Amino acid sequence: MNTKIFKNSLSVLFIIFLQFNVSAQISEKIELTKGNKLLGLGTQYILKSKILQEQRPVIISLPLGYENSSANYPVLYLLDGLGNIKHEIGTVELLTDSGIIPPMIIVGIESLDRSRDLTPSNAGQDVYGGVGDAGITQSGGAPKFLQFLEEELIPFVESHFRTHPYRLLEGHSFGGLFSTYALMEKPDIFDAFIIQAPALWWNKEEMTEKAKGFFKSNSNLKKAIYFGIGGGDGWGMQQELKRYVQVIDKNPPQNLRWKLEEVGDEDHDTSRLLLNYYGLKFVFSDLIAPEELINDYSDLAFLKGERELMNKYGKHARRPVSNYVDIAFKLLKEENDLGAIVVLNRAIEAYPKYIGLMTNLAKLYEKTKQEKKAIETYKLAIKLSKKLKLGQEEDFKNEINKLKKN
Template identity: 65%
Template sequence: MKSISTKQLIRLIMVLSCFCSSFGQVAHTIEKTENGQLLGLGTQHFLKSTILQEERPFIISLPFGYKETHATYPVLYVLDGLANIKHTVGTVEMLTESGLIPPLIIVAIESLDRNRDLTPSNAGKNLHGSSGNAGIPQSGGAPRFLDFFQEELIPFIDSHYRTHPYRILEGHSLGGLFSIYTLMERPDLFNAFIVAAPALWWNKEEMTEKAKSFFKLTNTLDKTAYFGIGGGDGWGMRQELKRYIDVVEQHRPANFRWKHEQVGDEGHMASRMLLNYNGLRFLFSDIKISEGLIDNYSDTAFLESEKWLKKRYGKNARRPAEDYFSLVSLLVDNGNELGAITVLESASKEYPEYIGLLTYLAKLYENTNQRDKAVDTYLLGVEVSKKYKQGQEDDLLEEVRKLKRKNK
């Protein structure tokens, strides 16, 4: 079989890079109200809670295309929902479009009394943030709030939406404190945690004290957790988080995948968006193609890894387009054009709007004497070009005419 020349390969790389960069700026259509207001952040719902004896508001943000599919989606539960919904939706949409995380359902729980709901114990006088007299008398409601999650909120979400079993809990400050409390109190309730600038100073660092026994007695913890904080965060935050991480370091349960980092010079409030971004990137870092697969490629191993990805994170999970293309380029360099076709067939299904993937796939079909498949792939590219107004129809049809002349 005739291999693609270096000149052709460079040209294809440049073409695909151009198409990837142009499609990176294509935003999904966001619905508008009659007076032109943009929607897209989500819809507010209310759940009458027997456990909390109140009506709890929360916001549901569904991934693009939810109504047009029968797929299930992992769920990201975000504490302090009103404060964090805007940047969270934007970050999730960007990372999803890039293939760095799977599409997610976002459930943003609005805070009614965060000092009550997010604190694991009652705090008395001289507590940081109190007047120094009575402390925060309503504090210590986290056990009931956690019951609300397990017995009311999560069952409601699972029964009304197409949810994948993979669940994430994200919290900042007192929400981070609640997330750490949940990790140790009911580790089976969530698969992963984003713990952002947690208020571990609470009640003389009682969560760190609890961690000493929890991690000592926990041999296996099949969870993923990101512990992040801004480099400019102050009293009660950075050193307290480091002391908690020291406990984790000392015991290291098997299968517990975690990361601790300080980022930039952001202060306590400014760090939220960056920690959300970094946290999601870390939780789903296993989406990227592994070095083991790159070094020891086989079609079987690649296809099995694709099945694993969709089983773990839902059928709409995919790799970044750049990952697919890098693997294809490596396989072509090594003379494995049939392997490159296998990867491109998968990639073009995951990114149907990328004409560059289809063009490369058609060239490889042509190069391996699969001319009928090459023609069909070029014609599919024509339809994609029309749909997304890429202006490539004439060039692609010319390739079809060349192939048909060869077949005569």
């Protein structure tokens, strides 16, 4: 292979890094209300719950593009939804744009009585947060609340929206306690958990005691679980969480992916934003291309891996764009231009707004004497440039004219 051509082919992929970031910053439009207020936090629904004997408000936020798609989406069930929905949606949209997580439906479950719904047992006198000898009299409602999720809320969501079977439960503090309870009480309901600063001190660490039997008897537990806590969190949280995960360490299920992470010096409340971010990244960390795929590439294995991710997380699941670039760049160094074409085609399917991917795919088609496909790709790039107002139409037309003259 000519050295000059080889160097040019490598520079092609460097250009991508300069161009895809521009497209990544182009945001979808958000509808306005009559008063010109931005929407985007979702729609409130009121469920008449027979199980809880009350009207239960939930906020449902659909992913960008939902209305124009026929795809099914994983669902994230968010405890204390009203207090967490704002930062949750922002983080989810950011990570989705980056390909770190798949697009999801978010169901924010508003709290009406946290001490009742999120605690797995009744706490009597001397309990932290109790009053006098009465303790927290309404506590212990988690079994009924979990029944509400399983028999009323989840069926409502799945009958009214296009959902993928993958479900994620996220909770902080009492919500983390409830998430831990739900994991061990009904492990089949959710596929993954983000458990933030859980109140595992509850009733003399009864969840940790329960874990000793649970993880021994569930050696094939196939879940992803993120345990996170702020470095500045205090009494009742850090040591109790460490004791809980030590139980998993002693009896680790073979198919369980889990992580304990302490984040900075954040206190109990301020840690939520960071723990949500790192928790989502961990749960969906299998979207990152494994080293064996990169080091021992084949078209068959690459495409099989893409199908598996879409089967697991929905048709819009994708790897981070840098993954596709890294794989294509490595293939070019190995003079596997046709393999790089396969990767870039998939990258364009996953990131249809990244014009740099189209440009470089067209150049690779040209390099491999596939002029018709190069022209077709440049035409797609022209349409995208017009749509996004990138001003590159004339450049692409010139490239097409050069190809037609040859």
